[in-house]
Amino acid sequence: MNSPESPFFNKGHLLYNFDQARGPIRAGQPAMIFEGFMDVISATIAGAEGAVATMGTALTETHVKDLAKITDRILLVYDGDAAGQKAAKRSIPLIRQQAPQVEIGVISLPDGRDPDEVRREQGVEALKAALDDGVLTPTEFLIQAAKNGKNLENQAAYLDFLKEAWPILAVASPVEQDYFLRHFSEDYGSDLAALQSEFQAYQENQPSQGPVETGSQNFDQPSDWVAPSGWSDNDLPAWQPEEGNSGGSQPYLATAPVQQFDSTLTRVERAEQGLLMAMIKSPAMLTYVKSLPDFAFVHPEYQLLMMLFEAYQQQAGPDFDLAGFLDFVQKPDLNQKVMAIDREFGTLEVQRDAVDDYLRVILKDAPYESQMATLDKKLSLARNQHDNAAIIQITTEIINLKRTYSHK
Known part of the structure; x- marks a missing residue:
């Protein structure tokens, strides 16, 4: 989208098809973020009513916050090429930082194709199947991305891969940590105890700080609470009409801080x-x-x-x-x-x-x-x-x- 920006058209604040997707998303469809307008059109034909796309720019904090007001699930459906993979890796920590209550999934399409190519070359049913069955957790996606281009039968390449895997696993759930360490052991012949020891040493050597950006995720560890539309996980808001909507039913978040939620409760x-x-x-x-x-x-x-x-x-x-x-x-x-x-x-x-x-x-x-x-x-x-x-x-x-x- 090469239209010039103006006070009335800010790409970082707008999502293509958001006006049509908003209703289905509020009704329970996951928000599905695509790269291109044609991808959204093809996805909608395939039944993905919650499809939106950024307007020729990267995903922004405003995009995430707008979606988080109406959904607790966001699926990233970027192209399968290197640029799409990079965009997905950048978007995962952004979503977690701006909307920690939102669960994240990643749909990675095969052979470097984009959704519109899948529909045109393989048909609507093939795209529908890819969108329905291809959801990965952020950990799965990031581990797969770390493997790309590496000959893991080569010892040096395998050790480089492990260096990339540790920060990803460090912010995963204990279940996924155990799952992937066991698979590394089985797939590449490493001793499980040695892998566990090395991973533990990595964790102990990390400074106490916020989540590691490359693997920050919420889907792997579902939060104890999925906030209703328009809620913050930290503040209990009062409802006000949305800006420009004096009497509409959509909630708008007021930022007056109130007592935090009891995190011991399930959602x-x-x-x-x-x-x-x-x-x-x-x-x-x-x-x-x-x-x-x-x-x-x-x-x-x-x-x-x-x-x-x-x-x-x-x-x-x-x-x-x-x-x-x-x-x-x-x-x-x-x-x-x-x-x-x-x-x-x-x-x-x-x-x-x-x-x-x-x-x-x-x-x-x-x-x-x-x-x-x-x-x-x-x-x-x-x-x-x-x-x-x-x-x-x-x-x-x-x-x-x-x-x-x-x-x-």
Whole structure:
């Protein structure tokens, strides 16, 4: 895009097709960032409704922040050539720095092709399959990129590769660290204990500082909380209309700092807390959620609190009084939950968009968290039993589950 910039056209602030993609992204489609306009058109034909592209410039902080207001998943779909790979490597740490709550995936197309070439040469179904099945975690992508152009059968090249791999693995999850170290051992004949020792020595020799840029990622270690659209992971905002939209439904983030979220909660439980407070504060939201045929809170204490609130409302009327509700509940553990929820969500204006985001997190992410918990238990058991075959199998299942989850 070679149009000159002006006060009304700033490439670093605009994303091609964002006006059309915004709705599907808010509805749950991942935001998919492409390099070119024709790539977006081809991807949209292939069913990727959340496709956008930068306007002839690199991804910027503004681009990331705009997308992070409406999604918790961003997929990078850059060309398979060297320039595209470089752009992806640059974008991973940028997204993590500007939107740490966002999960990142990378789709690397084969043979150096771009998405438009895949559609024209191989057809729409081939492009759809590549976009659906080709999602890599940032660690997978960066490790593959570190291998490119190296003859790893050569000892010097292999040692150079390991030097590139250590900073990538240093910011990966323990599961992925274990997974890749075992694969290095199997694929290249290295002693696993020696690899683990060298990697540990690398970690111990690193100064205490922020994330390493080359491997900074969020997808590998899903955050405990996926913020609803427009939220910051550190500040509890008040909703205001977007600039230029005096009464629209899209939330705009006000930056008044408030108490930070409890990081010990999973994102499903965090969403349950926000949803419960919205139902308590808004009779309309209570009616709306209760009308959903398949909805139930995952954690039984929140289901119980909802039932208690309905009973309290019948007795005390529609106006919510925290002290009165606590007196009505009279259970210390539940009262502590209520007070914690009120501290973190009590000042938030109820918005239908935010409620829909809570529901999306609960309904879509609860099965993922349950499966991850089961696999984590199996992995711990396999490690205690020193069952290397089971460890490799389970870590592979975990990686595949994360990969599948990133594209939902």
